[in-house]
Amino acid sequence: MGGYVCRRLISAIGVMAVVGVFIFLLLRLVPGDAAAMMAGNNATPQEVAGIREQLGLNEPLTVQFVQWALGILSGNLGSSIFAGLPVLTLVSQRIEPTISLSILTMIVSVTGGICFGIFAAWRAGGFVDRMLTAFSAVGYSVPVFVVGYFLTYCFSLGTRWLPVQGYVSIGQGLAPWFVHLVLPTVALSLSYIAFIARITRASMLEVLSEDYMRTAAAKGASTYAMLFHYALKNAAAPILTVIGLSFAYLIGGVVITETVFNLPGIGRLVVDAINNRDYPVIQGVLILVSGLYVLINLAVDLAYRLVDPRIRY
């Protein structure tokens, strides 16, 4: 186990190094002068030169990379050209809506997806199962902004049950915070529920046809015990993998959902940074988010052993 954790950690560090090199090269190799792009159309050559100096674009490529990498390792992701603040400060100002939305979405889609998948597998070919097929076809095909505006139209503009958009900090009360997050969470969860439910169903179906499930049924185990105690535990590994993977898609979904519902989160930060061509912010957030993704998948890999003690590394 110890050896496996070490090897897995080393490979995660390797992946992060690749991510770092890639994101770094992105700025330098893309056609067009990044400094001129950032300065805008009306900039004087002096201003462009100033930005180039500020970004350190006049140094040799290797020197730039080493400086940048050392900065990241010491926790310095650079500073925004536009706001003048360090990227980490900007991120920490905007993290609350994003974390709230991501956690709520994960809770809703994991519980919803697993329950939906279990019932579909339990009565394969039945009503719930066919519902799942239809639901996942829709969940995979309708983009989150279309769902979002549809929900807004029905529940905010039509019935006025829920606020149209905006965010209220959790510090100002749990109820207003929750009310503002209901529609974004539902809109974003749909495709993840479909995704997780499909995998849960396939994984459960495989386990349900095992000999030991028949044995459990023969000795009179209750349906609940069979599904949740015996089957779900054995079917857990692929489900966990999917949950880890769906985190990567979640980030993209969060960016769009925050735009639809006007939540002042990381997604808005990136979109604004991209519109202002504030490259240090784009670069910093990309590194942070990719790092988080690598960490979560590392955690998922290590969690396999917790759900399935038969797995030996």
Next chain:
Amino acid sequence: MVFTGGGVLALVIVMALFAPMYVRDPMNMDPFKTLQPPSAAMWFGTDNLGRDVFARTVFGARLSLTVGLMVVASTALSGLLIGVIAGYHRGFDSIIMRVMDGLMSIPTILLAMALVSLAGSGLSILIVAITIPQIPSTARLVRSVVLSVRERPYVEAALCGGARAPKVLWRHILPNTIPALMVQSANICASAILTEAGLSFLGAGVSPEIPSLGNMISSSRLYLGLAPLTVFAPGVWLAVTVLAVNLLGDGLRDLFDPRLKRRR
């Protein structure tokens, strides 16, 4: 599923292909006829600048489909090349796969947005930006097929018979990757169309006056309450197109791998 998906997709493609022949100019603005309800002349009404929403939707679908097909072609080619090299050549395998792992951990839409913002908006840049994040999963898929196929007796026999590696790859290994690649292509196409719409929605796609399903929704969202069709027409069109592509992909998978069909 193949027929439903293929049929709907064919209809969407035909409508998009012949768009200039039967709809009005999607760029034409009429300041006196903004946010009109649907009428016989303008089936989906007009948007906030008085442009024909139906014409823009059909032209937007044209762009979506172009992007989808171009991304499929470029992803399939590069994924095939990288996957075959990684699968056949043990030496490159671990390096290539680590690079692919790294690329996979950068969120698709953020990566594409960053590329577009730096390289400037344009159709070819958009296609490259959507293709790059798609490559790792395709390369992985091709590699896994190559890894299993190259151990088969007929590959060994061909090598023993004196065939050179390129010929073995071309004649015996490549054809085996085609079924998996076709199913994957449908997935790529669907996700490319969705990514393009997402990018345009966020303002990182083609320039705003060119109709795209994403930027139509983005520019009409303030009028959701007044003229819901300006948002829902492109939205539903987009969803139906993606649904058709997905159904076609599912159908193809059942066709190539009947074992899966029984289980589902």
